Each structure stands twice: as C-alpha cells, then as structure tokens.
Amino acid sequence: MTSDLSSGIEVRQTVDWFRRYLFLERSCIKALAGWFLKVPEYETKIGMGYQLWAHAERATELRARLQELRGGHSEANVEPALARVADEILNAPDPNSFLTGWQVLIDRLSEAYRFHLEQADGSANAQEVRILRRILVDIEQSRAWLKTHFKQYSQTWASRIQAFLDSAGGVQGVGIRPSPPESSGAHFVWPDKYVFDERICEDRFENYSRRIELPFEQRRIAEMEIFFNEFYAAGLLATILFDSWSARAPWEFYRDLAHHFWDEVRHAEFGMIRLKELGVQPSRLDLSLFYASQTMPFLHRLCYLTLGLEVYFMPRKRPRVERYGSAGDRRTQLFADVDWSDEGNHVQYGKRWVDYFLTDDARTVEDLQSEIADYLKAAGIDLPEGQLAPY
Numbered sequence: 141m142t143s144d145l146s147s148g149i150e151v152r153q154t155v156d157w158f159r160r161y162l163f164l165e166r167s168c169i170k171a172l173a174g175w176f177l178k179v180p181e182y183e184t185k186i187g188m189g190y191q192l193w194a195h196a197e198r199a200t201e202l203r204a205r206l207q208e209l210r211g212g213h214s215e216a217n218v219e220p221a222l223a224r225v226a227d228e229i230l231n232a233p234d235p236n237s238f239l240t241g242w243q244v245l246i247d248r249l250s251e252a253y254r255f256h257l258e259q260a261d262g263s264a265n266a267q268e269v270r271i272l273r274r275i276l277v278d279i280e281q282s283r284a285w286l287k288t289h290f291k292q293y294s295q296t297w298a299s300r301i302q303a304f305l306d307s308a309g310g311v312q313g314v315g316i317r318p319s320p321p322e323s324s325g326a327h328f329v330w331p332d333k334y335v336f337d338e339r340i341c342e343d344r345f346e347n348y349s350r351r352i353e354l355p356f357e358q359r360r361i362a363e364m365e366i367f368f369n370e371f372y373a374a375g376l377l378a379t380i381l382f383d384s385w386s387a388r389a390p391w392e393f394y395r396d397l398a399h400h401f402w403d404e405v406r407h408a409e410f411g412m413i414r415l416k417e418l419g420v421q422p423s424r425l426d427l428s429l430f431y432a433s434q435t436m437p438f439l440h441r442l443c444y445l446t447l448g449l450e451v452y453f454m455p456r457k458r459p460r461v462e463r464y465g466s467a468g469d470r471r472t473q474l475f476a477d478v479d480w481s482d483e484g485n486h487v488q489y490g491k492r493w494v495d496y497f498l499t500d501d502a503r504t505v506e507d508l509q510s511e512i513a514d515y516l517k518a519a520g521i522d523l524p525e526g527q528l529a530p531y
C-alpha cells in the first residue's frame with residue numbers, strides 16, 4: 141500500500157522507540173502491582189487490575205515486533221534518564237501522587253504513539269502501523285478510565301514527573317533535555333497492611349461446611365462475599381509480580397502472572413457486582429491467607445496459591461455452576477462458570493512456572509509444599525489435616 145504519511149522511520153529509529161515504549165509500559169506493571177496494595181478504594185484497585193493487564197498486552201505486542209527487528213536487548217539499551225522516570229513514578233509519596241505520575245506517563249505514551257504513527261510510512265513501516273493503531277485505541281481507553289475515575293490529580297507531582305520525562309528527552313528521547321529535578325530520595329516500601337478504605341473491615345468467614353448448609357439466598361450472599369474476598373489472591377499475586385521483577389524470568393512468566401492477577405481482580409469484581417445487585421454493600425474481607433503468605437519467598441507464594449489453594453478450591457467449582465443453573469440464577473451462574481474456567485488456567489500457570497524456577501534446584505514441588513507448611517505454621521495458620529483454607 142502506498143502512503144500519504146511522512147518520510148517513514150528507519151529500523152534503528154523504530155527499534156529505539158519501541159524499546160523505550162516497551163520499557164515504560166513494563167515499568168507500569170511493576171509500579172501498579174506495588175501500589176495495588178496501597179490504594180484504598182476497592183473500585184480503584186479493580187480498575188488498576190484492568191490497567192495492569194492492558195500494559196502487559198501492549199508490552200507483549202511491542203516485544204513481539206522488537207524480536208522481529210534488528211533489536212538488541214530491550215533493557216540493556218535503556219538509558220538511565222528513562223529508568224529514573226520509572227523509578228520516580230514508583231517512588232511516589234502517596235497513592236494520589238502515584239496515580240498522577242502514572243497518568244502523566246500514559247498521556248505522554250499516547251502522544252508518542254500518535255506521533256510515531258504520523259511519521260510512519262504506510263508500506264515500509266506497515267507492521268508497526270498496525271500495532272500502533274491497536275495500541276493507540278487501547279491506551280486511549282486507559283486515559284478515559286483515569287479521567288473518569290481519578291479526580292485528585294496533583295499538579296505539583298505531575299510537573300515533577302513531566303520534568304523527569306523532559307530530562308530523558310521525552311518518551312522518544314528526541315526533545316531538548318533540561319537537567320532533571322533532584323531526586324526526592326523516597327523509596328517505595330510495602331505497606332504493613334493491605335490497605336482498604338473505611339467501608340471494609342477485616343473479618344472471618346464461616347467455614348465451608350457451615351456455608352453449604354445455609355438456605356439458598358443466604359448462601360448466595362456468602363458465596364459472593366467469597367468472590368469479593370479474591371482480593372486476597374489478587375494481593376498475593378501483586379506481591380509475587382513485584383518481588384519477582386528482579387528475577388529476570390522470561391517475559392511469558394510476567395505476562396502469565398499479570399493475567400492471573402487481573403483474573404483474581406475480576407473475580408473480586410464479580411463478587412462486588414453481584415453483592416450490589418443483591419442489595420448488599422461489600423463490607424468485609426478475610427485476608428488471613430494473604431498475610432500468612434507474606435513471610436514466604438515469591439516462589440513459595442506462587443506454589444502455595446496455584447498448586448495449594450487453587451487446587452484445593454477446585455472441586456467446589458462445578459457443583460456451584462450447576463446449582464445456580466438449576467436454580468435459574470443465570471447471572472450468578474455466569475460468574476461462577478467463568479471463575480471455574482479461569483481457575484483451571486491458574487493451576488496450569490503454577491505447574492509451568494514452579495517447574496521453571498525449580499530447574500537446577502535440588503528440591504521437588506513436594507519439598508516446596510512442606511516448606512510452605514512450615515511457613516504457615518510459623519504464621520499461626522493452624523487448620524485441621526487436609527483443610528487449606530478457613531472458609
């Protein structure tokens with residue numbers, strides 16, 4: 141196809157820009173995983189889950205194209221000034237500053253993608269044009285979500301992040317580069333608590349065997365609270381994503397983790413949606429399993445969730461779908477059906493990546509499981525033989 145666009149972009153330039161986009165999109169995954177635990181409103185957490193996966197999908201597309209080009213290592217080629225932008229966004233002093241910095245970056249990325257498209261040649265750069273058109277539609281949806289849901293924009297912090305970006309020459313590195321502001325010296329630290337606002341209190345749910353004895357309506361509410369409680373799994377995965385970042389695992393590992401994380405966020409969202417439809421405001425969470433996992437290394441956390449808890453909960457899935465189906469509750473059945481399917485994937489992710497991390501390790505999965513049992517005992521989780529969750 142001939143082009144009426146401008147002069148086109150040679151391979152070296154394409155690769156340089158794609159590496160920068162990829163680095164920035166990927167850096168948002170780690171930052172969102174970290175801040176997921178600190179942002180108090182559960183609706184915002186759910187939105188962040190969607191956005192984290194959007195970053196991962198865009199990164200996957202960019203990365204796939206880079207691998208087809210004369211590209212080089214995508215992180216070895218990142219200039220320090222651009223890395224500082226990512227650090228500064230992560231090291232924000234509070235949730236609103238973080239969300240502001242992230243929004244500034246999304247706005248600038250969107251402009252960069254648009255500029256790239258304007259410069260591209262419709263024939264020579266045809267593959268990038270197709271990718272960038274898709275990415276642009278996607279990132280515009282991210283911008284729209286932020287504009288609608290995030291109202292506490294901090295102008296001071298936005299200017300600061302913009303100044304760091306300017307000092308890197310902008311997303312594409314082609315602008316005039318003023319000196320960067322002084323680093324604040326702040327460093328992202330995990331919160332002591334998994335933060336939720338005052339609408340949510342920490343509680344203990346009834347045991348499974350008691351829950352299934354409840355009359356239909358009560359049991360349905362209780363089961364939707366268990367869905368909402370999947371925030372425990374989402375939080376756990378956020379910590380795995382964050383802590384495994386320096387492990388330099390294959391991209392597919394981070395992509396699977398991002399997908400898994402987003403699924404758990406959606407499962408919590410299923411609970412939120414259905415509870416509200418049934419006239420109940422979500423008000424309680426049992427985060428005991430999340431907290432119990434936090435002394436474990438990330439590999440143990442991954443194994444605990446995917447090959448312990450998710451396998452343990454699996455036999456409940458099919459009967460739940462069938463029961464809502466036969467009761468004529470198609471809406472709850474839909475959510476239970478999708479959850480069941482997603483959970484099958486999660487166990488597969490667990491098998492693949494626990495095996496990967498145990499390569500050249502003297503331990504087996506069973507050894508890992510017994511180490512996990514020791515961690516749980518030390519964390520005070522004391523359940524009857526064969527029972528992995530208190531609810």
Ligand SMILES: [Fe+2]
Nearest residue numbers: 370403404407
């Ligand atoms: Fe789930």
Ligand SMILES: [Fe+2]
Nearest residue numbers: 450482483486
């Ligand atoms: Fe799951």
